[in-house]
Amino acid sequence: xxxxxxxxxxxxxxxxxxxxxxxxxxxxxxxxxxxxxxxxxxxxxxxxxxxxxxxxxxxxxxxxxxxxxxxxxxxxxxxxxxxxxxxxxxxxxxxxxxxxxxxxxxxxxxxxxxxxxxxxxxxxxxxxxxxxxxxxxxxxxxxxxxxx
Amino acid sequence: xxxxxxxxxxxxxxxxxxxxxxxxxxxxxxxxxxxxxxxxxxxxxxxxxxxxxxxxxxxxxxxxxxxxxxxxxxxxxxxxxxxxxxxxxxxxxxxxxxxxxxxxxxxxxxxxxxxxxxxxxxxxxxxxxxxxxxxxxxxxxxxxxxxx
DNA sequence: CCAAATAGACAAGTAGCTTGACCATATGGG
DNA sequence: CCCATATGGTCAAGCTACTTGTCTATTTGG
Numbered sequence: 001x002x003x004x005x006x007x008x009x010x011x012x013x014x015x016x017x018x019x020x021x022x023x024x025x026x027x028x029x030x031x032x033x034x035x036x037x038x039x040x041x042x043x044x045x046x047x048x049x050x051x052x053x054x055x056x057x058x059x060x061x062x063x064x065x066x067x068x069x070x071x072x073x074x075x076x077x078x079x080x081x082x083x084x085x086x087x088x089x090x091x092x093x094x095x096x097x098x099x100x101x102x103x104x105x106x107x108x109x110x111x112x113x114x115x116x117x118x119x120x121x122x123x124x125x126x127x128x129x130x131x132x133x134x135x136x137x138x139x140x141x142x143x144x145x146x147x148x
Numbered sequence: 149x150x151x152x153x154x155x156x157x158x159x160x161x162x163x164x165x166x167x168x169x170x171x172x173x174x175x176x177x178x179x180x181x182x183x184x185x186x187x188x189x190x191x192x193x194x195x196x197x198x199x200x201x202x203x204x205x206x207x208x209x210x211x212x213x214x215x216x217x218x219x220x221x222x223x224x225x226x227x228x229x230x231x232x233x234x235x236x237x238x239x240x241x242x243x244x245x246x247x248x249x250x251x252x253x254x255x256x257x258x259x260x261x262x263x264x265x266x267x268x269x270x271x272x273x274x275x276x277x278x279x280x281x282x283x284x285x286x287x288x289x290x291x292x293x294x295x296x
Numbered sequence: 297c298c299a300a301a302t303a304g305a306c307a308a309g310t311a312g313c314t315t316g317a318c319c320a321t322a323t324g325g326g
Numbered sequence: 327c328c329c330a331t332a333t334g335g336t337c338a339a340g341c342t343a344c345t346t347g348t349c350t351a352t353t354t355g356g
Contacts, residue, residue, distance in 0.1 A: 009280040010168050010260045011193075015287035017165035020158055039343085045159075055303055067344055069304070091303040091352045112158045123285045130275070131282045132157040137271045139163035187312090203334055215313055217335070239321045239334045302353070310345070315338105322333070 020115055027111020033104045035078050043071060044080075044097065044105045051096035053086060080104060168263055175259020181252045183226050191219060192228075192245065192253045199244035201234060228252060 025038050039061065046052050046060045058068035072095050075081045080101035086092035097105065120128045173186050187209065194200050194208045206216035220243055223229045228249035234240035245253065268276045 009264055009276070009283065010172070012280065012283035012287045013161070013165045013168055016283055017161045019287065020161055024158070037343095053303070063343090064345065065304070066306090066346090070343080086303090089303075089353070093304080116157055119286050123282055127278070127282050127285075128157070130278060132160065134271055134275050134279045135157065135160035135164055137275075138267050139160045139167065201334070211312090212314065213335070214315090214337090218312080234334090237322070237334075241335075297356100299356090300354085303351085304349100305351105306347105306349080308345100308347085310343105312342095312344100314341070316340105318335105318337080320333100320335085323331085325330090326328085 020112070023115040024108050024111045027114065028104060028107050031104075031107035031110075033107060036080075036104060039071065040075060040080070041105075041108045043068075043075070044101065044108065047081065047095060047097050047101070048105055051094045053089075053092045054095060055092070057095065075101070168260070171263040172256050172259045175262065176252060176255050179252075179255035179258075181255060184228075184252060187219065188223060188228070189253075189256045191216075191223070192249060192256065195229065195243060195245050195249070196253055199242045201237075201240045202243060203240070205243065223249070 021038050024041060025036075028036050028041065042061055043057055046057055052060070054069045054072055055065050057072065058065040061068060061071075072081060072083065076083055079098060081095050081097055083093045083095050086094045116128075123131070169186050172189060176184055176189065190209055191205055194205055200208070202217050202220055203213050205220065206213040209216060209219075220229060220231070224231055227246060229243050229245055231241045231243050234242045264276075271279070
């Protein structure tokens with residue numbers, strides 16, 4: 001594979017992920033959550049299972065804990081998360097999604113699924129499955145947030 | 149393909165593209181161009197062939213022309229581009245890469261090629277080619293810059 | 297038991313955009 | 327050939343999502 005092909009692949013990768021993020025953001029907005037940005041969505045994916053501390057969120061989002069705290073503040077003001085005491089650590093506060101937060105998460109998931117479904121219509125389920133498997137082999141699980 | 153698989157694909161796509169951008173940025177820095185950010189690299193890819201006007205650059209990067217002008221200013225101060233008169237339009241100024249700008253572009257290309265080569269070692273050339281073809285089918289050519 | 301690490305908060309600063317207003321030049325229909 | 331409208335670029339001001347730096351409270355480990 002030539003270098004030019006490698007370059008093409010990297011450009012395509014960026015283009016596809018940008019389009020995807022925009023599609024998800026648009027879907028979330030259309031669902032009525034107009035005060036959410038992509039960064040919030042990345043936070044939600046971390047909060048969804050069992051909640052998280054601000055520091056855990058910061059690590060996951062690839063930002064300082066101050067920035068994460070600010071983001072959590074905003075989500076709290078808008079009713080997407082609660083902040084309670086942490087069961088195992090008196091220093092920490094456990095941030096968890098509210099029902100509204102979970103609804104927004106579902107809206108984002110739906111938008112992502114719709115985007116992926118549209119892709120599948122274009123390339124078919126077999127190539128879609130291969131694509132997913134190949135990406136899984138590449139994507140080192142690091143920071144989730146691409147700093148949009 | 150289930151929704152959860154679609155979600156996995158989208159997460160993987162974002163993860164892979166983030167890792168790639170960071171790898172390119174790191175490579176450019178290691179090559180000595182410490183005053184460049186990813187957004188500059190995206191600008192270079194548009195400038196490389198024949199130069200461009202500030203407005204064209206703005207459209208390509210998905211930002212206002214004022215922001216693009218500011219970016220060009222910075223590149224000019226640091227010796228990466230020249231700004232000359234436009235041959236066909238007295239309003240416009242043609243922004244072109246200097247030798248230093250072309251060298252930085254090569255450094256970015258090299259880093260991208262190295263990252264892709266590392267991936268190819270993991271999944272092999274065949275899957276790599278398929279991956280590229282599948283991504284080409286998905287990526288609508290829109291804005292290049294993911295607003296990092 | 298104490299030293300070092302960690303969670304979080306408070307304060308201040310900043311980079312990289314934005315919106316708004318404006319002038320100079322280009323374009324195209326009448 | 328005009329003139330209305332669009333476009334390229336600039337100047338100015340403002341804002342948002344971060345950053346760095348410092349501090350306290352609590353936990354952890356040797």
